[in-house]
Amino acid sequence: MIRLALAYLLRRPVQLLAVLGVAVGLTALLAVLSVMNGLIAADRAQVRGPLSDLHLVPPPGSGVLRYEDYRQVLEPLPEVRACAPHLVGYAVLGVRNLSGVLLNTPRSADLNGVQVVGIDPEAELQVNDFGRWLRDARRLAVEDPAEPFRMPERWRVRRYAPALVSDRLVEALGLRREEILQLGALPPEIPPPGEDFLPHNGRFHLLGSYAGSDYELDMDRILTLRTGRNGLLENLLAPLDREISDFSEILIRLEEGVDLEQGRRAVLAALAAAGLPAPGDPDHPGGSLETWEERRAPYLLAIENERRVTALVLFFIVVVAAFGLFATLGALVREKVRDLGILAALGCSPWRRGGLLLGVGAAGAAAGTALGGLAGWWLSRHIEAVETFLGWFGVEVFPEGIYVIHHLPSQWIPEQAAALSAATFATGVLFTLAPAIHAATLSPSTALRYE
Amino acid sequence: MTDPAAFALAARGLWKSYRMGAGRLQVLRDVSLALRPGEVCALMGASGSGKSTLLHLLGLLDRPDRGEVLYHGRRAPGSPGARARLRARSLGFVFQQFHLLPELNALENVLMPRRLALGAAWWSRRREERARARALLERVGLGERLRHRPKQLSGGEQQRVALARAVVGRPAVLLADEPTGNLDSRTGEGILELLLELAREHGSAVLLATHDATIAARAGRLLHLRDGCLDGGAEGAPAGEGAAENSVRKTPEPTGDEGGGTGPGAGPEEARS
Numbered sequence: 001m002i003r004l005a006l007a008y009l010l011r012r013p014v015q016l017l018a019v020l021g022v023a024v025g026l027t028a029l030l031a032v033l034s035v036m037n038g039l040i041a042a043d044r045a046q047v048r049g050p051l052s053d054l055h056l057v058p059p060p061g062s063g064v065l066r067y068e069d070y071r072q073v074l075e076p077l078p079e080v081r082a083c084a085p086h087l088v089g090y091a092v093l094g095v096r097n098l099s100g101v102l103l104n105t106p107r108s109a110d111l112n113g114v115q116v117v118g119i120d121p122e123a124e125l126q127v128n129d130f131g132r133w134l135r136d137a138r139r140l141a142v143e144d145p146a147e148p149f150r151m152p153e154r155w156r157v158r159r160y161a162p163a164l165v166s167d168r169l170v171e172a173l174g175l176r177r178e179e180i181l182q183l184g185a186l187p188p189e190i191p192p193p194g195e196d197f198l199p200h201n202g203r204f205h206l207l208g209s210y211a212g213s214d215y216e217l218d219m220d221r222i223l224t225l226r227t228g229r230n231g232l233l234e235n236l237l238a239p240l241d242r243e244i245s246d247f248s249e250i251l252i253r254l255e256e257g258v259d260l261e262q263g264r265r266a267v268l269a270a271l272a273a274a275g276l277p278a279p280g281d282p283d284h285p286g287g288s289l290e291t292w293e294e295r296r297a298p299y300l301l302a303i304e305n306e307r308r309v310t311a312l313v314l315f316f317i318v319v320v321a322a323f324g325l326f327a328t329l330g331a332l333v334r335e336k337v338r339d340l341g342i343l344a345a346l347g348c349s350p351w352r353r354g355g356l357l358l359g360v361g362a363a364g365a366a367a368g369t370a371l372g373g374l375a376g377w378w379l380s381r382h383i384e385a386v387e388t389f390l391g392w393f394g395v396e397v398f399p400e401g402i403y404v405i406h407h408l409p410s411q412w413i414p415e416q417a418a419a420l421s422a423a424t425f426a427t428g429v430l431f432t433l434a435p436a437i438h439a440a441t442l443s444p445s446t447a448l449r450y451e
Numbered sequence: 452m453t454d455p456a457a458f459a460l461a462a463r464g465l466w467k468s469y470r471m472g473a474g475r476l477q478v479l480r481d482v483s484l485a486l487r488p489g490e491v492c493a494l495m496g497a498s499g500s501g502k503s504t505l506l507h508l509l510g511l512l513d514r515p516d517r518g519e520v521l522y523h524g525r526r527a528p529g530s531p532g533a534r535a536r537l538r539a540r541s542l543g544f545v546f547q548q549f550h551l552l553p554e555l556n557a558l559e560n561v562l563m564p565r566r567l568a569l570g571a572a573w574w575s576r577r578r579e580e581r582a583r584a585r586a587l588l589e590r591v592g593l594g595e596r597l598r599h600r601p602k603q604l605s606g607g608e609q610q611r612v613a614l615a616r617a618v619v620g621r622p623a624v625l626l627a628d629e630p631t632g633n634l635d636s637r638t639g640e641g642i643l644e645l646l647l648e649l650a651r652e653h654g655s656a657v658l659l660a661t662h663d664a665t666i667a668a669r670a671g672r673l674l675h676l677r678d679g680c681l682d683g684g685a686e687g688a689p690a691g692e693g694a695a696e697n698s699v700r701k702t703p704e705p706t707g708d709e710g711g712g713t714g715p716g717a718g719p720e721e722a723r724s
Contacts, residue, residue, distance in 0.1 A: 001566070003559065004552065004554060007554035007555070008554065011554060338550070339553075341512075342550045343552075343563075344512060344535065344538075345538065345546075345550070346538070346539065346544070346616075347536065347539020347540070347542075347564055347567040348539075348567050349531060349532045349535035350531045352567070443512075443513065444512040444513070445504075445507040445512045448507070448550070449503075
C-alpha cells in the first residue's frame with residue numbers, strides 16, 4: 001500500500017504541484033515571520049531607546065531625596081549591574097535670542113517646549129543605549145563619546161553649561177555646533193496671587209548631537225549634566241539655592257539573565273530594608289518602579305499584534321495551498337475509483353482504502369512541510385538576497401525613513417517555525433480526510449463498474 | 452437436504468434491485484445456488500441479465516436487498532472489514548477488463564492480495580510469497596515480464612497476470628466475469644484453459660459468468676439467468692427461501708479434463724477460517 005501511495009503521489013504532476021503549493025505557502029509564512037521577528041527585535045531596541053531595564057520614581061512628597069543614598073543600596077545588589085540618575089526639568093527653548101521672541105505667539109517656530117534631562121554621563125553609558133547613540137550621531141557628533149560633555153579647548157566661549165540634542169532637533173531647528181541655547185524654566189515655586197510669574201533663564205552651549213530613535217522624544221529633549229557648576233540643578237532648577245532633590249528618577253540596568261520581575265522584587269525589597277522612600281511604601285503612597293516594557297507597552301503590544309495578524313493572514317495562504325491537496329486528492333479518488341474497486345475486490349478493507357488516500361495526503365503534506373520548512377529556514381538566513389531581489393523591482397520592504405532600520409532584519413525562532421510547520425502538516429492531513437473518507441465509503445461494486 | 456458446510460459457496464433467496472430515476476429496476480429475483488469445492492459452474496445469461504450483479508453479491512462486493520450468501524455454511528459477515536478479510540482469504544476475482552493496478556508491475560499486482568490478506572504477517576512471509584508469485588507468473592508464461600506494468604503488456608498477458616493474482620491466495624472460490632470477453636477467440640481459449648487448470652491445481656470452485664455457449668460448455672454445471680431468475684442454481688442447495696422454487700438442470704455433457712471436477716474437492720484451509 002505504501003508503494004501504491006508513493007506511486008500515486010510521485011507519478012501525478014498535479015499532486016506534486018499541490019505539494020509545491022504547500023511548500024511555497026510555508027516558505028512565505030516562515031520567511032515573512034522571520035522578518036517580522038527581526039523587525040520586532042530591531043523595534044524593541046529602537047523603542048527601548050533611552051530606557052533601562054527598570055525605572056524608579058520615588059513617591060512624591062517624600063522630602064528632599066539624594067541619589068547617592070539610593071546608589072549605595074542599589075549597586076551592591078547581585079541583580080543590579082548599574083544605575084544612573086535622571087534629573088528632569090521643563091523649559092521653553094528659544095534659539096538665538098529668546099528675549100526677542102513673543103512668548104504668547106504659539107505658532108512661533110523659535111519656541112519649543114522641551115524636557116531638559118540632567119544626566120551623569122559615566123553612569124548613563126552603563127544603563128542604556130546612550131553610548132551607541134553618540135557614536136551613531138549623523139549631524140554633530142561629539143569628539144569623544146566617552147566624555148560627551150567635555151568642551152573642546154579650542155572653543156572661544158566656554159562659560160555656559162554643555163548640552164546635547166538629537167539629530168532630528170538639529171535638523172528641525174537648523175542648529176549649529178557651539179550655538180547657544182536659551183532655556184526659560186519655571187520658577188522653583190509658584191508666586192502668591194498678584195505677584196509676577198517670572199521664569200528663570202539659563203544658557204547652554206550646544207556641544208553635539210546623538211542619533212536617537214523616538215521621534216516625539218527626540219524633538220522635545222535636551223541632555224545636559226545633572227549636577228556640578230555646569231549642571232542642570234544649579235543652572236536652571238534651583239537658582240535661588242533652595243534645597244530640592246537631585247534626581248527625578250533612577251535608571252537601573254539588571255545583570256544578564258535576571259528576569260525583570262525578579263529584579264523589581266529585589267530592588268523594592270532592598271529599598272524597603274534601607275528605609276528609603278519607594279513605591280509600595282505605606283507612608284509614602286505613589287511613585288513607581290516600572291520595567292521598560294511597561295513604559296512602552298502600547299507600542300510593543302501594537303507590533304506584537306501586527307506580527308500575529310501577519311501570521312494569521314499568511315497562514316491562510318498555507319490553508320489555501322493545503323486546499324490544493326484536497327482538490328488533487330479529490331481528483332485522485334475520482335480518477336482512481338476503479339482502482340479502489342479493484343483493491344476492494346482483492347480484500348482491501350474500507351479502513352485501508354481510506355488509509356491509502358490519507359497516506360498519499362499525509363506524504364504530500366509532509367513533503368510540502370519539509371520543503372517549505374527548509375526553504376523558509378534558508379531564506380531567513382539569506383534574507384539579504386530577497387532584499388536585493390526586491391530591490392531590482394524598486395521595492396523597499398521597510399523604508400528606512402519609517403522603520404529606522406538600514407537592512408531587512410531577520411530572526412529565526414525554532415519553536416515558532418516548528419509550531420507553524422506542525423500546523424501546516426496538520427492542515428494538510430485535515431484536508432485529505434474528506435477524500436479519504438470518500439475512498440473508504442465507495443461501494444466496491446459501483447467502483448468496479450465506474451467508467 | 453445437504454449439509455450447508457459441504458458447499459464452498461451458497462446463496463439463498465437473493466433479491467437485488469437498483470434505483471432508476473423515480474422507480475426501481477429489479478435485477479435479481481429470489482436467486483439461490485450452491486457451489487461445491489472444486490466445482491466449475493458456468494453462469495449464462497444475456498448482456499444485462501444480472502450476471503455481474505450476482506457475481507458481485509456472491510463476491511461480497513455488494514449487498515442484496517434480501518437473502519444471504521454463505522461460505523462453507525457460514526453466513527457472510529456484515530461488517531465491511533470482515534467482508535474484506537473474507538474476500539482476501541477465500542475469494543479470487545477475474546474480470547473481463549483485467550482490472551490490474553496500472554501503477555504496479557506484474558509481480559506487484561500478483562502480490563497485492565497476499566499483502567492485503569497477511570497484513571503485518573506479510574513482512575515475515577514476504578520472501579516465500581514473492582517466490583510463489585514469481586512461480587505463478589512463470590506458470591502463466593510471464594516469467595520474463597515480472598517488472599512490466601500493465602500498459603506494457605498485451606490484453607492476453609494482462610489477463611494471465613490477473614489469473615495469477617486470482618489464485619495466488621489459493622482461494623476457495625474463483626469468480627470470473629466474462630474472463631475472455633475482451634480477448635480474441637484464440638487468446639480467450641488459452642486463458643480459459645489456464646483458468647480451469649489453475650483452479651483445479653488450487654482446488655478452487657469456479658463460477659464463470661459468460662454469454663458464450665462454447666465457453667459455458669467447458670463447465671461441469673450450467674446456470675441460466677433469465678429475467679433475474681436462475682435456472683439450475685439450487686441443486687443440493689441448503690434449504691432456505693426460494694431454494695425449492697428453482698429447477699435443477701445439469702449440463703448435458705461432461706466438461707472434460709480441463710473443465711475441472713464437478714465433485715467436491717478439498718477447499719483450502721484458510722478459506723474455511
